[in-house]
Structures are given as structure tokens and as C-alpha cells.
Amino acid sequence: MVDNQLSTFWLVLGYACNNRCKDCYALPCDFDAVWMDVGYAKEVMRTMKEGGAKTCLLIGGEPTLHPHSDKIISFGAELGLVVVIVSNGRRFKNTDYVKKVFDNGLDRAVISINGKDAITHNSLTNSPQSFQETISGIENCSEIGKASSLTTICKINATQVIDIIKLSYRKLSSQMRQFLL
Secondary structure, rough: OOOOOOOEEEEEEEEEOOOOOOOOHHHOHHHHHHOOOHHHHHHHHHHHHHOOEEEEEEEOHHHHOOOOOOHHHHHHHOOOOOOEEEEEHHHHHOOOHHHHHHHHOOOOOOOEOOOOOOOHHHHHEEEEEEEEHHHHHHHHHHHHOEEEEEEEOOOOOOHHHHHHHHHHHHOHHHHHHHHHH
């Protein structure tokens, strides 16, 4: 018998996004608003769970923009998967949405922060509101559920990495900071 090595899988819900990041792998897809069918997403989750997967990472584009992201999260949680969403965090500025997805079984939001300030972050995302919305998303997720951050390091923000880490740390709730220590 072969030990199952499958632990985590990534499920791309679509490539639509409310940012236009300069380094995004979805750039060649032109951020088209074509979404994975909910039935197909459920089929993939079920198949992966049967194959031994424990964790599902929902990615995109921006997976929170999927019109049925809450149903997909709920289904994955009902299967017993740890459901994590990798996001730019902008939709999480809405506390009702945050509460809904965590109530539906979201385990963690991993939110991308690309600069220590609005100038750098917004420049990299090509969106003038993204920094403040992302910061609000990190704060809301860490208060209602679990949140962590990620940063794509590039030439523009490479000298800011320590400051980005400090900013992320300050924006996480005290409960989340204790989790990280």
C-alpha cells in the first residue's frame, strides 16, 4: 500500500479580480469574469477529499468575487476540509461578508499586502483604494476569524519587507499575534 502524499490542493475559482497587479499570473487571462461552476467545484472538492486531501486553498484572480464563494466554502467545510482563501482582502472590508464566510466554515483568510504604505501597495495593484481596503480586510478577518498575510516580493517593495511584516503584525488582532508567537 502506498502512503497518500496528498495534503493540500489549490482550487482556482476564476481569474476575475478587482486589482490589476503588475506581477499577477492571471494577467495573461485578462482578468476575465469567467467563474468555475459551483457543481464542478464541489465535484473537485469531493474527489480531492476522497483522495486524502485535508486542506483546500481557494485562489483566483480574486476568489471572494465568485458569486457563490460562500456556498463553495460551506460545502468544503461540510466535507471536513480545512478551507483557506488566498485573497487581496478588499472584499473583507465588509464585515457582513467576513462573518458570513467564517460562519460558513472558512478556516483562514490569507491576505496579500504588497507595500508598507498606500503609495507602494496601490502602485503594485494598480488600484487607488486597494491599500486601505486590504488593511481593513486584514483587521476584520483577524477580529472575526483567522487571518494571515502574504507578500509577493519584487524590485519595487524589496526594501520594505521588514516594514510590511511590522505593518501586518500591527493590523492582526492580539489573538492572532499570540497565535504567531
